[in-house]
Every structure is written in structure tokens, then in C-alpha cells.
Amino acid sequence: MIRFVAIRVARACLTILLVVTFAFVVLRLSGDPALLIMSPDAPAEAIAAFRHAYGLDRPIWQQYLHYFGAIMHGDLGQSMRDGRPALSLVAERIPATLVLTVTALVLKVGIGIPAGIFAALHRRGWIDRAVMALATAGFTVPSFVLGLVLVLVFSVQLRWLPSGGQESWRSVILPVITLGAGGAAILARFTRSAMLEVLGQPYIRAASAKGLPWGAVVRRHALPNAAIPTVTIVGFMVGSLIAGAVVVESVFSWPGVGRLLVIAVSNRDLAVVQTILLLVASTMVMSNLVVDLLYGVLDPRLRAVHK
Amino acid sequence: MLAMLWLAGILLMALLADVLRPYSITAFDLKNRLAPPLGFGGVGAHPLGTDELGRDVLSRLIVSVRVSLLIAFGATTISAVLGTTLGFLAAHFRGWVEQAVLMLIDFQAALPFLIVALAVLAFFGNSLPLFVCLMGLYGWERHARIARGLAIAAGGQGYAASVRQLGAGAWRVYMGHVLPNIASTLIVSATLSFPEVILLESGLSFLGLGVQPPLTSLGNMVGYAREYLQRAPWILLSPSVVIVLTTFCVGVVGDWLRDRLDPTLE
Numbered sequence: 187m188i189r190f191v192a193i194r195v196a197r198a199c200l201t202i203l204l205v206v207t208f209a210f211v212v213l214r215l216s217g218d219p220a221l222l223i224m225s226p227d228a229p230a231e232a233i234a235a236f237r238h239a240y241g242l243d244r245p246i247w248q249q250y251l252h253y254f255g256a257i258m259h260g261d262l263g264q265s266m267r268d269g270r271p272a273l274s275l276v277a278e279r280i281p282a283t284l285v286l287t288v289t290a291l292v293l294k295v296g297i298g299i300p301a302g303i304f305a306a307l308h309r310r311g312w313i314d315r316a317v318m319a320l321a322t323a324g325f326t327v328p329s330f331v332l333g334l335v336l337v338l339v340f341s342v343q344l345r346w347l348p349s350g351g352q353e354s355w356r357s358v359i360l361p362v363i364t365l366g367a368g369g370a371a372i373l374a375r376f377t378r379s380a381m382l383e384v385l386g387q388p389y390i391r392a393a394s395a396k397g398l399p400w401g402a403v404v405r406r407h408a409l410p411n412a413a414i415p416t417v418t419i420v421g422f423m424v425g426s427l428i429a430g431a432v433v434v435e436s437v438f439s440w441p442g443v444g445r446l447l448v449i450a451v452s453n454r455d456l457a458v459v460q461t462i463l464l465l466v467a468s469t470m471v472m473s474n475l476v477v478d479l480l481y482g483v484l485d486p487r488l489r490a491v492h493k
Numbered sequence: 494m495l496a497m498l499w500l501a502g503i504l505l506m507a508l509l510a511d512v513l514r515p516y517s518i519t520a521f522d523l524k525n526r527l528a529p530p531l532g533f534g535g536v537g538a539h540p541l542g543t544d545e546l547g548r549d550v551l552s553r554l555i556v557s558v559r560v561s562l563l564i565a566f567g568a569t570t571i572s573a574v575l576g577t578t579l580g581f582l583a584a585h586f587r588g589w590v591e592q593a594v595l596m597l598i599d600f601q602a603a604l605p606f607l608i609v610a611l612a613v614l615a616f617f618g619n620s621l622p623l624f625v626c627l628m629g630l631y632g633w634e635r636h637a638r639i640a641r642g643l644a645i646a647a648g649g650q651g652y653a654a655s656v657r658q659l660g661a662g663a664w665r666v667y668m669g670h671v672l673p674n675i676a677s678t679l680i681v682s683a684t685l686s687f688p689e690v691i692l693l694e695s696g697l698s699f700l701g702l703g704v705q706p707p708l709t710s711l712g713n714m715v716g717y718a719r720e721y722l723q724r725a726p727w728i729l730l731s732p733s734v735v736i737v738l739t740t741f742c743v744g745v746v747g748d749w750l751r752d753r754l755d756p757t758l759e
Binding site: 197200201204205208209212322323325326327328329330331334335337338342426429430432433436437447448450451452454455456459460462463466467470 | 596599600604605607608609611612613614615616688692695696699700701702712715716718719722726729733736737740741744
């Protein structure tokens with residue numbers, strides 16, 4: 187068990203290391219920072235002084251180590267726009283994003299999983315067809331189209347809900363529905379196919395053959411086994427809590443991390459982009475790690491292999 | 494069947510865009526600005542209405558379809574070729590090459606692609622060729638995984654071994670014999686990632702970070718329509734309908750192909 191955990195943790199660290207390296211390489215490839223910040227006709231001594239001050243005249247591996255050290259100390263550079271530390275700029279946007287994404291996650295799990303289970307249990311019935319049709323629709327309608335259509339109907343035509351901003355709790359409704367619909371559709375599809383797969387297994391037939399009521403078979407034998415693939419998808423959704431709302435935040439002018447990212451990208455504010463990249467990568471890797479460890483709990487077979 | 498018809502129509506529209514479009518996408522008709530579509534009080538000259546500069550929505554839609562499809566085709570091809578090559582390399586050399594490829598796959602899977610794409614656009618700026626290549630990175634890891642698995646399996650089968658025994662080089666074995674045998678699976682997986690590329694492209698263009706004006710794409714049109722949501726909702730609706738129907742139909746056809754060609758793929 188300890189070996190199992192250790193391997194997973196090591197792999198997670200390796201992936202983060204890879205992401206940091208990626209950010210470093212891309213940052214260096216994108217041009218000489220000295221020429222980017224100083225004017226092209228600056229005197230050669232000034233450019234040399236700048237390079238020296240930022241350590242750009244040292245060998246590349248020393249620069250890499252220095253860069254790595256700075257990141258470990260939480261120093262991710264300053265935003266080029268207002269000179270504030272990129273990390274705090276990003277950090278103050280996180281709560282707003284989480285309000286949207288966490289609520290949407292609750293919606294996804296609360297609707298998607300029961301809908302998938304229900305559809306699987308009533309396979310080929312009209313409920314199944316209806317759920318699947320809705321799920322396919324939710325899957326193919328891009329979030330910006332759904333968001334704008336919702337705005338068109340509920341804000342422009344009916345004037346029930348605000349089309350954007352962050353004034354009251356009512357402005358949360360439309361973005362959360364937009365975010366939640368797609369995710370719920372994905373979850374419903376996955377849960378349904380996982381359930382169908384499990385329901386076809388011999389142990390389900392054995393359980394009902396020994397006289398267990400159907401409800402008990404589903405609860406005790408089918409659901410726990412179907413949970414394994416579903417947990418993967420939910421884990422992925424948890425991992426994208428911070429950056430999962432880039433498009434939706436833009437549609438509803440929500441002041442979160444996603445909007446900051448879009449603004450930073452169009453201004454080429456590299457420090458901010460890089461901070462968000464690293465933040466997203468680490469949350470993603472963390473949640474993958476948790477999912478991997480959860481597998482060990484959910485699926486005793488995996489534990490046995492690694493003992 | 495309907496899905497096929499729609500796709501054929503869209504494809505034809507993209508191919509014949511220059512013939513079909515009634516106006517140039519940058520032609521202004523200042524007298525008919527923000528004209529509603531035909532049937533909602535619009536004029537016959539602009540069946541789908543115009544935007545605030547009097548540009549014909551139908552013409553822009555037709556050209557957008559071409560741009561979006563071009564990007565999606567280009568990107569899917571690049572990603573399939575790249576993924577298959579890396580998958581074959583991993584299967585052929587095993588050892589550290591395979592480990593490196595697997596690690597790249599892990600890396601790609603650890604990051605939401607949208608974020609990576611945004612980061613690259615931030616660092617390198619934007620141009621159409623770069624944008625297509627960037628989209629081409631989408632989904633390569635899926636092709637690589639499939640190609641590697643299938644190539645390893647094929648290597649263990651009689652036909653690959655006998656061709657090798659006959660003295661064929663690695664290139665010949667993979668390109669001439671393994672590839673045709675696993676092509677159907679790869680084509681299906683490419684079909685399934687095609688609509689995702691369309692959605693991704695339109696999402697980025699919607700954010701104003703994809704296809705840049707004066708060129709137009711479906712996402713671009715939607716993003717632009719947002720400014721005129723109250724006064725001219727038709728600018729929003731027509732590209733949205735095209736995006737949704739197209740991705741839906743490609744999905745349906747992809748599912749159908751999968752069931753026909755390769756029941757083993759999930």
C-alpha cells in the first residue's frame with residue numbers, strides 16, 4: 187500500500203516538474219525579455235546591465251535552477267500591467283471562480299449521476315431515451331452558445347435575471363446553469379455506460395438469483411462497482427474547478443480567474459499566464475492523485491497487485 | 494441519414510463558398526444596417542439579415558463555415574499523423590523512447606487543453622498557421638495511445654512478423670502493413686475528435702483569441718454577435734445553429750462509423 191502511494195506521489199511530482207519546465211522553455215523561446223521590456227534602441231550597456239540584473243547572462247541551466255527556486259518560494263514574477271505580484275493578482279480572483287464552479291459541480295453531480303443511473307436501470311425505456319437525448323444535446327451545444335441563448339431568453343426577452351456582473355445572488359444562476367449543463371450531460375453518459383457494463387456482469391445475476399430484492403442488488407452490488415469510472419470523471423471536474431470557467435466567465439463578465447486569463451493572454455502578460463498555468467496544473471495533478479488513491483480504496487484488486 | 498445530408502450540405506457550402514456567397518464578407522450595405530432576416534421584416538437582399546456595418550450575415554456564415562472546417566480538418570489531420578507517428582515510435586523502439594512518449598501523454602492529459610492553448614497564444618502571439626498547428630496538438634495523445642496499443646498487438650501477429658522475415662524494413666512494415674490494418678480504428682477516433690476541435694476553435698475565437706478579423710469563423714461570429722444581443726439576435730442565432738447541428742451530426746456519424754467499423758472502441 188505504501189509503495190502504491192509512493193509511486194503515485196512520485197509521478198505527480200514528476201508531472202508538475204514537467205509543467206514547470208514547459209513554462210520555462212516556452213518563456214525563453216518567446217523572445218529575449220531584455221529586448222521585450224527595454225526599447226530596441228537602448229544602449230548596449232543598459233541591456234547588458236538588465237540581463238545581469240535578471241540573471242539572463244548566466245548559463246541556461248543556472249537560469250533554470252534559479253527559476254525553479256523562485257517558484258518554490260512562491261515568487262512567480264510581477265504582472266506587467268500594474269507591477270503587482272502575479273500570484274496575489276490571481277489569488278484574489280479565485281473565490282469568485284469557486285463560487286461558480288463549486289455550485290456548478292454540485293449541480294453536475296446532483297443531476298448527472300442520478301440521471302445516468304436512472305437511465306441505465308430503465309434501459310431502452312422512454313426515460314432512457316429522454317435522458318440520452320438531453321445528454322447528447324448538452325454535450326454538443328458549446329457553453330458560449332448556451333450561455334448567450336440563456337441571456338437572450340431570460341435577460342433580454344423576459345428580463346428575469348441579470349445578464350452578467352456580480353451584484354446579487356441572482357447573477358449566479360445563469361452562469362451556473364450554463365456551466366452545469368455540459369458537465370451533467372457528460373456525467374450522465376458516463377454513469378449510464380458504467381452502470382450498463384456492471385449490470386451485465388455475472389455477479390449481478392448471481393446476486394438476484396440468490397433472492398436479493400432488486401433494490402438491494404443495485405445498491406449493494408451495482409452502484410459501488412459503477413462508481414469507479416465515474417470517480418475519474420468527477421476527479422477531472424474537481425481538478426478543473428479553477429480554470430473550468432474560462433469561456434463562461436467571459437460570457438457573463440464574471441470577475442474570476444478565467445477572465446483574468448483571457449485578459450492576460452490578450453495583453454501578453456506572461457507572468458500572470460504562467461502563474462495560472464502552474465496553478466491549474468497543480469490542482470489538476472493533485473486531484474488526479476486523489477483519484478488514483480481513491481481507486482485503491484474503491485477497488486481492492488488494485489491494492490492486491492501493489493502489495 | 495439526415496446527419497449525413499446535413500454534413501454533405503455543409504461540406505458543399507465550404508467547398509463552394511466563393512460561388513455561393515452573395516456578397517463579400519467585408520462589403521458594407523450601409524442603408525441596410527442591422528436588417529432582420531427574411532420573414533421577420535427583413536429585406537430579400539439579405540435572407541439572414543445584416544450586422545451593424547451592413548455586412549450580409551449569410552455570406553459571412555458561408556465563409557465562416559469554410560474557415561472553421563478548414564481549421565478542424567487541418568488540426569485533426571495533424572493530430573492524427575503526429576499521434577500515430579509517436580505511437581508507432583513508442584511501439585517500435587520500446588525502452589526509453591516509449592517511456593518518453595508515455596510521459597508526454599501523461600503531461601498532455603494533466604492539463605486542460607484550453608489552458609495550454611491560451612498560454613501558447615499568449616507567449617507566441619497569433620497567426621492562422623500557428624493556430625492550426627496549435628489545434629493540431631489537440632487530441633494527439635488519444636491517437637498515440639491507440640496507435641501504440643494496436644501496433645504492439647500487431648507486432649505480435651503473424652502478418653507483421655512474416656513481412657519482417659521477408660526482409661522488409663521498419664518503415665515498410667509500419668506504413669505498408671500495420672497502418673492499413675489499424676486505419677479504421679484511427680479514422681473513427683479522428684472522427685470523434687473532429688467535433689471537439691470545432692468546439693475548441695469556436696470557443697477560442699469566441700474569446701477573441703482564435704481566428705482574427707478580418708477573417709471570420711463561426712466562433713468569431715458568435716463572439717461578435719454578443720455585442721448586439723438586444724438589437725440583433727439573428728447574428729447570434731445563425732452561426733450557433735450551424736455549430737450545434739454540425740458537431741451533433743459529426744458525432745452521430747462518428748458513432749455510426751464506430752459501430753460499423755470497430756465495435757471494440759469505447
